[in-house]
């Protein structure tokens with residue numbers, strides 16, 4: 614089956630699942646981009662705009678993400694974007710461990726269909742999830758994004774080796790402009806990693 618169809622099946626599965634946050638959210642925010650991408654970006658959870666439109670990264674953080682993809686010569690056609698949580702937490706509060714536990718099996722399914730070579734984890738939650746090997750109880754023992762951003766490492770996801778590049782969350786850059794030069798430097802790392810021949 615082709616990736617797009619397989620992703621549609623997973624989306625339907627989520628839709629039919631009684632996941633936490635489904636009650637309070639307006640829409641399921643599943644993912645967007647190229648289902649055959651070699652690079653995946655994984656964020657935290659939908660905000661207000663994403664919840665309204667049912668698409669990830671369409672608000673202010675999304676504009677930042679579009680810009681930085683552009684800066685390294687990529688567009689939404691080259692990547693696939695999904696979140697740790699599939700529904701918006703009320704008032705954008707932090708994800709709870711039980712929510713992460715129940716939502717991330719679907720993220721792992723998305724990853725197993727797409728088969729990316731590189732995952733850019735955006736912010737603390739996505740980074741810690743991958744570093745903890747998907748074990749939510751171990752997320753609290755992982756180092757934070759301030760220490761880890763731009764440090765490329767191999768992680769196992771669904772038993773497969775994937776290159777993880779932790780990045781500051783594009784929303785953090787909106788509130789803290791001093792992160793811009795750091796972010797730009799990290800983007801150079803992304804650029805270098807994705808331009809490696811082995812990726813394609």
Ligand code: URA
Nearest residue numbers: 656657658659669670
């Ligand atoms: N922030 C995220 O982590 N994900 C989105 O989809 C939007 C904002």
